[in-house]
């Protein structure tokens with residue numbers, strides 16, 4: 015089989031995780047919007063800011079079953095010397111008193127009913143007794159009422175026009191109650207991003223196939239599909255792509271038209287048949303490895319054809335060094351343009367990240383759609399998804415760049431983690447709380463190629479670059495993956 019990569023396979027410039035996240039999140043725009051009935055909206059992201067269409071409550075409401083009174087009448091009331099008032103009307107929830115409350119009178123009222131004009135307090139039934147004098151209904155009040163007591167005044171919670179939910183907010187059942195209250199039958203939400211998933215690797219078997227020497231079942235595609243669904247996207251398994259660059263190019267371009275995000279797994283490293291690495295190189299090139307004093311992600315250079323390689327069909331198997339490096343100013347302007355990738359454009363965003371696992375993780379925009387080439391190693395694939403793909407799926411649902419990034423907490427390490435690294439390292443961990451303290455218990459089988467620890471992982475411990483690991487009892491940063499409590 016023809017080798018897909020030349021010498022340029024080693025010329026990939028690693029950028030920091032943070033910079034890689036920034037590039038890909040700034041290259042995506044919020045996605046499509048649809049209107050759906052509010053009964054289906056919980057769990058979706060709102061696509062507009064919505065406001066209260068009336069004051070809430072819309073009228074002064076009784077908080078109790080009791081009597082609506084004029085509070086000043088009740089000042090001297092006590093169990094031994096109750097105050098007596100004429101009961102001039104009664105009102106149930108949904109009704110309206112026909113007579114106002116005036117000094118010396120009361121209206122019997124039920125919870126949720128509109129407080130009659132003139133009344134400024136509600137006395138609960140338990141603090142009253144009924145009596146009759148000269149055939150007229152009266153009420154004895156055994157306790158004084160303060161003005162406003164047990165009355166929910168109009169506009170107490172919302173004034174007409176107040177914000178009730180912001181664009182990008184994850185809708186919960188409580189939001190649905192507010193939407194109903196303010197008469198929103200349908201709401202605009204971001205359409206679930208359609209995520210096309212492709213795997214690479216001639217060693218991959220379908221899940222139902224028998225094992226054979228040298229072959230393994232494709233577990234990444236379905237794992238990614240599950241992660242996509244969890245993140246609010248709609249996964250579409252597009253199958254396995256072959257190691258043929260022309261076929262890959264066609265499949266990718268077609269998928270970019272049809273899907274909002276493309277995720278691939280495998281074939282992204284320096285191997286002879288790593289087809290995704292070869293394809294990404296067509297979209298733009300990074301300069302040789304760090305040249306000493308260049309800061310990671312800051313001044314990296316790109317070939318002069320960044321973003322245009324695909325469309326001009328650059329030589330497939332050449333070493334790519336035809337992307338001339340010109341003067342620094344021009345390159346820096348090109349870098350800037352690349353970072354502010356225009357929607358619709360085709361651009362390499364990064365082809366290596368200074369992290370373990372998942373260093374070969376790469377990303378581009380293809381016809382304006384984000385493409386993330388995740389590593390084939392299952393552990394690295396999972397980490398790459400959480401660091402880059404989940405934030406993109408959130409961003410496509412209207413979440414702001416900062417909010418789309420993974421949540422980080424701190425926890426006390428339960429065991430030494432001795433593996434240092436010049437790069438940022440993400441270590442799968444269990445999280446638990448004991449006596450109010452959060453602990454991180456690093457899991458065994460933590461290597462990039464290993465899967466055993468994936469189901470149990472509640473988070474990733476972040477070991478900072480350049481450190482020699484972390485000791486038991488020390489406080490570490492942890493990227494939280496799920497609710498583990």
Ligand SMILES: Nc1nc2c(c(=O)[nH]1)N[C@H]1C(S)=C(S)[C@@H](COP(=O)(O)OP(=O)(O)OC[C@H]3O[C@@H](n4cnc5c(N)ncnc54)[C@H](O)[C@@H]3O)O[C@H]1N2
Nearest residue numbers: 213215232233234235280281282283284372389390391394
């Ligand atoms: N000479 C070098 N070799 C490697 C380097 C390097 O820098 N120099 N990088 C290593 C690192 S780090 C990683 S990570 C891997 C990444 O490789 P790829 O992302 O290109 O992935 P593959 O080579 O296709 O596969 C790696 C591994 O994962 C298995 N795999 C692939 N796809 C699936 C799938 N869908 N389901 C389950 N398992 C899958 C595959 O069989 C391989 O065992 O490269 C190192 N090499």
Ligand code: MOO
Nearest residue numbers: 371372373394462
């Ligand atoms: O970057 Mo790789 O996932 O460390 O083995």
